[in-house]
Amino acid sequence: MSPADALFGAFSLPFMWRALVVMLVLSVIAGVVGVLVNLRSLEFITDGLTHAVFPGLAVGLAVGGASGVLPGAAVAALIGAVLLTWLMRSGIASDAGIAVVLTAAFSVGVIVVSKSDDYAGALETLLFGRVLTIPPSDVVPLVVVSAIALLLVALTAKQQVFRAFDAAGSRAAGNSAFALDLTLNVAVALVVVAGASTVGSLLVLALLVVPGAVARLLTGRLWLLFPLAGVFAALASWFGLAAGFAASVGAGIDLPAGSTIVAVFVVAYGVVLVGRLIRDAAVRRAQGRPTAPGEAKSSVAASGEGAA
């Protein structure tokens, strides 16, 4: 199979095309929301939300079958978002509090799933998603859920960045910290809901965290972070689906699609990180200083002392 077949031809198959559309929408929105997760350093809270959604997925599946997964997840996500926002606000927030919530939620989910007839199959679907077997009827709800998340972030983006940079200043300017945190957490939770039924509830964290981190490595310009994260997420999702297809159909190696996509995200992050390190080293060599930019001042002072 040629690279062109994998990258373009593969998507003439309806299930591949559907997977691509859903992954592009989801990953671009997750990337944009993820920039705020990165700027606020909310990675662990985001992890908490991915786990908090799990019992919702499980209950939804148990009650309504496959079509119950999305509503179940949405309810759990909203409860989780409110709970975590309240924990953050009350100061209990600490990592310990989040860790208790996320493990408790997860164990409840596993107990619910264990009561189903197809324990192993159901658990695998919920944890690792089913990006290639998304029912056509699920596409619109997934896109709608993602779009609401994007809208919440787009409407509050200025104030979210302000709060991320200077929490006290944002409050002094009349912004409600609780309202902003709740909005962001609900947006993250909705992305988790959409992601849980595609790449699975464990791997959706990568979609939320990696593109923002990549954008931070690529630029120091604030408003460029969002488009860069979105473009990175779109490309990585596309290549990930194509790579999984090429391996499965071309080489006969059966790779789970969701995990392959996430692997591409992480590998691409590694490539960008190495590129950034090489660039920084080149910049330092060009400046003739053996120190990082932040240390430049102290090294100048030290060499001045040496000369005296």
Add this chain to the structure above:
Amino acid sequence: MSATAVLTFEGAAFTHPGGDGVSDLDFAIAPGEAVALIGPNGAGKSTLLRGVLGLVPLTRGRMTFGRRVAAGTEAGATGATGAAADGTHADRGMVGFLPQTMEFDVDFPISLEQVVMQGRYRRLGLLRWPGRADRAAVRHALETVGLTEFAAKRFGSLSGGQRQRGLLARALAADPSLLLLDEPFNGLDQPNRDALVATLRRLKAEGVAVLVSTHDLELAREVCDRVLLVNGRQTAFGPVSDALTLSNVQRCFEGVEVEIDEHTLVVPGHEGH
């Protein structure tokens, strides 16, 4: 009190949920007037400034800012109606605030002009994005503090004095009718201090009301028209020459040995200037 005042307090008190705060506030600031807020550490200077911003509850009395009236919330307080406002969103006066310190991540990818633009957000509200007028206000604010050539620099890469001037520009970008400054002279070198004094003079001339907490009596004499002495409550308020007397200051800093001369208030254990 004067109908033209920007900010008026009548028997007001701000109280933290923990119980401490600042009370007996009875003063007014007119447009173009600067008031020096003086008192020992822990006297409630920051509480008062944060109270004006709505970050500490007004528990007694009344505060009038522009056309907005807020009444104390404590049971039995005069006019305890919660917060009553007769101003609509559009005719809200703007407050600019320069905090004493700011915690932020020096690697945060934000430029100086983007930080200054945050001062416009309250005017813009949730939905609108900055336009031509906002960019002009940011340019003007940067010009006022003398940081025009640093506009595109990452905020974290600036020196301490430049960051503080940048935050002052953010407060000014709001085009405030009232400017609150919390110990703005702490840690400033002479050139930055002189620049700040010049900026405050210019703002007063433009009609901005200024409330500035400070240990620096020289500053109080240089740019302020009145002084407000607080120590858990208001102990004196009046024109600098009348209110800033040794006996008033000693009463305010009770239990602390105070020396006062033409320029400097010397309080042991204080970083006085």
